[in-house]
Amino acid sequence: MKGIYVIAVAFLASWSVCTANEDQQSVQQIESQDDIFRQCPYPDINPRNTTTHIAHESDCTKFYKCLLGRGTEQLCPLIWKNDPTKRLHFNRTAQVCDWPWNAGCELCPGKDQNGEYPPESWIADPKATNCRQYIKCKQNGQQEKATCGNGLCFSRTCQACVEDRAGGNCGDRIPDPGTTTTTATPNPDECKTGDRLPHDCDCGKYLQCYDNKDWILQWCDGGQHFSPTTKNCLPPDEAKCTLLPRKN
Known part of the structure; x- marks a missing residue:
């Protein structure tokens, strides 16, 4: 049965394939590393009526x-039928929900x-520990850590540092800000042993004061x-994590 379920998951992942339209003249572009869509296109520049993710x-x-x-939020399928927590990851290059180790979201x-x-x-x-830190996955396999400027957060949608990333919004995109030594780590003066704060980017993480x-x-x-x-770990439907970044 597990083999059948894996096949079903693979089918669902393949179903989400996106064929990007080659004619992107009217789309507002970012100085980017590739030609993948970062904003939802309008029908007049997508005449073949292909689905874009x-x-x-x-x-x-x-x-x-x-x-x-406009984009409507979707959730990738579960990986295993008997595990209600682990899901496939969205692969922005292949335009499918893919195995986490292939998707290029948590790992280069x-x-x-x-x-x-x-x-x-x-x-x-x-x-x-904050929404500003990201990693550049270089074309030669090397990795480079970088940090967005104050008041900006890294957006995987935009592949850039933006002021408001909620809902896939790219807003005033900032090209590569370069690596900085400034971070948005919470103020130590407000740290009392045992205190907990939500993580800026990941609902499955949090910060604890020691x-x-x-x-x-x-x-x-x-x-x-x-x-x-x-301030505790709970099932996702009870935790109601909203991923709202803290003010710097």
Whole structure:
């Protein structure tokens, strides 16, 4: 039965394939590393009526299905039938919900079947304590850490640092800001041992204060989410994580 379910999941993942339209003259473009859509196109520049999907700004398990220039949030299928927490990740290059180790969302993508690395892409730093830190996945396989400027957050949708990334919004996109030494780590003066704060980018993570001075990154177990209300890890439907970034 498990083999049948895996086949079904693979079918659902393949169903979400997006054929990007080659005619993008009217789409507002970013100085980008590839030609993947970062905003939902309008029908007049997508005459073949193909479905376009764009990456979610911060959640690997979600993406946006485009219609009439607007995106509707979608959730990737579960990986295993008996595990209600682990889901496939959206692969913005292949335009499908893919295995997490292939999707290039939490890990930089590896070599393709021809032994070559894909074009440069950016992913959120999985060890980050705020929404500003990200990793550049270079075309030669190298990785480089970088940090968005104050008041900006990294958006996987836009592949850029933006002021408002909610809903896949790219707004005033900032090209590569370069690596900086500034971070948005919470103020140590407000740190009291045992205090907890939600993570800026990942519902499954949170920050906990130790020794009245250090905010340490923590993970929820078993696919649970951190609840900003109860300050505990709960099932996702109870935690109601909203991924609203803290003010710097």
